[in-house]
Amino acid sequence: MKITFYLVRHGETLFNHLGRMQGSCDSPLTERGIAQAYETADQLKDIWFDRIYSSPSERAWNTADIIAKDREVQPVLLSGLHEMSFGRLDGARHTTHEEEIRRCQESLDYSSAGGESPAMMEARIRKTLRTMIDESEDGDRILLVGHGMYQICTMKILLGIDLEALRQECDESGRSMIPNGGIMVFTYEDGEYQIQQIPVEPKNFEYKMEDKTVHLYYVRHGETLFNHYNRMQGRSDSPLTAQGIEQVKLSGKALHNIDFAFAYCSSAERARDTAAYILESHDISAIPNRDLREIDFGTYEARVRDSIMDELYERFNPRVDFSDVGGESEEQVIERIKRILTLAVARAKDKENVLLVAHGSLYMTMIKYLFNIYRADLTEQMKAKGKHIMPNGGIAKFTFSQGIYQLDQLMVTPEEFMEVQ
Known part of the structure; x- marks a missing residue:
């Protein structure tokens, strides 16, 4: 059985704009974030999604609603898609906890701040995807609307992406590793997950119709x-x-x-x-x-x-x-x-x-x-x-x-x- 997942990060939010940590906490989409969600929707308009799931955070849910507008399939809220918990660092400015945040980001481990660890994220991601797979049929296309660190953890833990190499590549090309409204594609087939498209801005996403x-x-x-x-x-x-x-x-x-x-x-x-x-x-x-x-x-x-x-x-x-x-x-x-x-x-x-x-x-x-x-x-x-x-x-x-x-x-x-x- 083969399933294709499209994982989209929500549009820019107030906390993104202000440079604040945003995990379990939430803040509304900015006007720019809403525009990004519409741009993502436009890039995905010719793709049929058999199911659409969204993180219950309003920033993701609102993004999902924009993408799902006029579609026959509407978003289902799923707690397993929630952003990684940053514990007491949630809502903090990046500049006021710069060193601690850097260490946590590099290790993907916020347990020292009362948040989630890589093991906790892996268990949550695998369980969430397994639930979707069990409900799916061969050839299904599934849209997931969630968060940036969730994308990063999925790439590192599930898909074996070298994050340091990817980060360097993105820095050299002057682009974000996890852009707001960004689209990432991976597949599940016969028990294996494989990356098809690392996160890219909507304007850089190219849909390739499957041979059928x-x-x-x-x-x-x-x-x-x-x-x-x-x-x-x-x-x-x-x-x-x-x-x-x-x-x-x-x-x-x-x-x-x-x-x-x-x-x-x-x-x-x-x-x-x-x-x-x-x-x-x-x-x-x-x-x-x-x-x-x-x-x-x-x-x-x-x-x-x-x-x-x-x-x-x-x-x-x-x-x-x-x-x-x-x-x-x-x-x-x-x-x-x-x-x-x-x-x-x-x-x-x-x-x-x-x-x-x-x-x-x-x-x-x-x-x-x-x-x-x-x-x-x-x-x-x-x-x-x-x-x-x-x-x-x-x-x-x-x-x-x-x-x-x-x-x-x-x-x-x-x-x-x-x-x-």
């Missing part, structure tokens, strides 16, 4: 009332018809044997209902995500398509653009597509299957963005075969591998999908 293959299944919702009456339906919504329900039940049958790790759906009710039917035989539920919503058609919403086909052709080809009528441009839609794909791929582990339930025109924009397939061209090709480019309840499949997407199956009806699988 992810299978994405994209399903269009079933027929709706507006579909039946041939009305434009973007951000507007209408319920599934009886035929639409039968279509998505067939989609569920076609996907019955696919083991989905997780699923996302558009926040529109027609997509949420579709996802619920498809996942009836699975043990997961789809998570609504606004980035999967259909294109906003502005004032064209609910208009009957038959009377405006020439106008629609111009608005969909070669680029989608409803921005002049209160809707979206293609650039805006692509930004949403990028976000949801980044989230899905980041969350997925190697060889996992992901279900996306959304809409037809969003799908067409996605395959143009990913595979350079144009709507007008595909329409002509499918028309010659007597097929629809985006049938209600239709299923498409993409694969992400080695940093690129490949198209496995253009959208087809559930019946056709079952035939080709």
Whole structure:
């Protein structure tokens, strides 16, 4: 089993700024510390965390809250992540106890001041991580938000880092060994811990996505009332018809044997209902995500398509653009597509299957963005075969591998999908 830990130090605090010792005691984040936490959050935004743990000290908890903002996983406070206790030196100025503090820092031993010793820290760190490991699954990514001396003790005791050599290297390059908001990465695999990234400032952190293959299944919702009456339906919504329900039940049958790790759906009710039917035989539920919503058609919403086909052709080809009528441009839609794909791929582990339930025109924009397939061209090709480019309840499949997407199956009806699988 392999687990990746991201250990982040809290942002700058009042005591950091004033040069006071800060272990078991606490002080609030400064404005600079808050900015550092946001910078760290930005650098980690494309990483999915299966769990987030934070020291119960408010400076760490507040930092964790900033990083976890808008994520599906929220921080759990864990006392084992508390900063090392400095005993009576907690709150003291570095300059007033300079010699004693230097000796304690060099030995990582504050027991002479009534604080913690290296043995106490090792026992606490190992026990805390062991608890997390026992609760985890292979491939999990865990965010820990804590403290500077905790990082140092972890590097020395757990990872065997030569602190003196690291300190000298940092001094020569003019950087902090444990920067506020700094990010450190290490792994656990088969009983061994290994450093992947020593603590660095957020701006110097480079995320390297793990090598993995992810299978994405994209399903269009079933027929709706507006579909039946041939009305434009973007951000507007209408319920599934009886035929639409039968279509998505067939989609569920076609996907019955696919083991989905997780699923996302558009926040529109027609997509949420579709996802619920498809996942009836699975043990997961789809998570609504606004980035999967259909294109906003502005004032064209609910208009009957038959009377405006020439106008629609111009608005969909070669680029989608409803921005002049209160809707979206293609650039805006692509930004949403990028976000949801980044989230899905980041969350997925190697060889996992992901279900996306959304809409037809969003799908067409996605395959143009990913595979350079144009709507007008595909329409002509499918028309010659007597097929629809985006049938209600239709299923498409993409694969992400080695940093690129490949198209496995253009959208087809559930019946056709079952035939080709």
